[in-house]
Amino acid sequence: MNNLRTLRDFFQLPLLEVSQSMKLAPEVLTAFEDGLKEPSIHQWQQLAELYAQYFHVAAQPANELPEPIHFRLSIDYLMNIGLTMNDLLAMQWYFAQTRPEIGRFGIMLLNPNDHLDIVRVTLDLATVLTEYAGFLLLNHDGSLNQFIDEAHANQVSDWRLVLYQDNQHFLDISDLLLYLPDLPNVSQFQ
Numbered sequence: 001m002n003n004l005r006t007l008r009d010f011f012q013l014p015l016l017e018v019s020q021s022m023k024l025a026p027e028v029l030t031a032f033e034d035g036l037k038e039p040s041i042h043q044w045q046q047l048a049e050l051y052a053q054y055f056h057v058a059a060q061p062a063n064e065l066p067e068p069i070h071f072r073l074s075i076d077y078l079m080n081i082g083l084t085m086n087d088l089l090a091m092q093w094y095f096a097q098t099r100p101e102i103g104r105f106g107i108m109l110l111n112p113n114d115h116l117d118i119v120r121v122t123l124d125l126a127t128v129l130t131e132y133a134g135f136l137l138l139n140h141d142g143s144l145n146q147f148i149d150e151a152h153a154n155q156v157s158d159w160r161l162v163l164y165q166d167n168q169h170f171l172d173i174s175d176l177l178l179y180l181p182d183l184p185n186v187s188q189f190q
Contacts, residue, residue, distance in 0.1 A: 001035050001080060001140065001141065001142050001179045002032075002033070002035060002078055002079050002080050002140075002179065003077060003078050003079075003080050003177070003178060003179050004029075004032055004033040004047065004078060005033040005034075005179075006176075006177065006178060006179050007051045007054075007078075007177075008033070010176055010177060011051075011054045013054075015029060015030065018050070021050055022043070022046060022047065022050065024043075032047075041075075044075045044078060044079070045075065047078055048072065048073040048074065048075055048077075048078055049072075049073075051073055051078070052071040052072055052073045052090060053071065055071055055073070055090035055091065055093060055094040056071040056090070056093070056094075057093075057094060057097045057098055058097065059097060060096075060097050060100065062100075063096065063097065064096075065092070065093060065096050067093070068089050068090070068093055071090050071093075072086040072090070073086065073087055073090060074086055074087050076138075077138075079140065080138045080139070080140050080142065080178065080179045081137075081138055081140060082135050082136060082137050082138050083135065083136040083138065083178075084134065084135055085125065085128065085129065085134045085135075088105075088107075088125055088128060088136075089125060091105055091161070091177060092105040092125060095163055095173075099163060102163040102165075102171050103162070103163035103164045103165040103169065103170055103171065104123045104163065104164050104165075105123070105161070105162075105163060105164075106121055106122050106123035106161075106162055106163075106164050107121070107122045107128065107132070107136070107159055107160070107161060107162070108120070108121045108122075108159065108160045108161075108162045108164065108170065108172075108186075109121075109147060109149075109157035109158070109159050110157055110158045110159070110160065110186065111157065111158075112146060112156060112157060112158045115158065115184070115186045118167055119155070119157045120157075121162070121164055121167075121170075123164060131149075131151075132147070136159065138178060142179045142180055142181050142182070143180075143182070144158060144159075144180060144183055146158055146159070147159045160172045160173075160174045160186060161173050161174045161177060161178070162174075167188075168188055168189075169188065169189050170187065170188055170189075171187045171189070172185045172186045172187045
């Protein structure tokens with residue numbers, strides 16, 4: 001499955017609005033979202049550009065992040081294959097401008113046998129390049145692809161996209177942005 005419906009739902013966009021923007025019949029967009037029909041490469045690129053514009057929101061007055069020069073989403077993300085630095089940068093910008101009170105956008109690694117055991121939280125996207133090679137793998141079928149940390153004796157962890165304040169206060173937003181229908185939410189606000 002892909003992330004097309006996930007993104008449309010996240011941004012609360014009507015099917016007709018997106019299909020008209022794409023110059024597609026609503027039934028065709030629904031077939032794309034349901035994985036019954038595959039968009040052409042050109043259509044994937046158009047969809048990536050369309051949804052990227054929704055992540056590009058106006059900067060808040062207290063904004064500390066430099067505004068990205070370009071907002072791009074990868075076709076890998078739309079196809080639910082992986083998250084690139086561009087995808088993470090767009091997500092980080094969006095949440096920093098729309099929900100800064102909840103916490104900073106980041107990647108959390110968890111012990112796969114105990115989701116209360118936080119292995120590591122990465123909030124600095126520059127660090128994502130070194131810790132994750134700038135890419136997180138997704139499984140097209142919507143199951144979680146665990147992270148194998150080759151730099152630390154191949155330690156296996158579950159991962160989540162989070163809005164993070166501290167280890168007792170974070171919101172798991174993975175299922176809002178990714179097609180992961182059976183993923184347990186690990187949010188904590190104590």
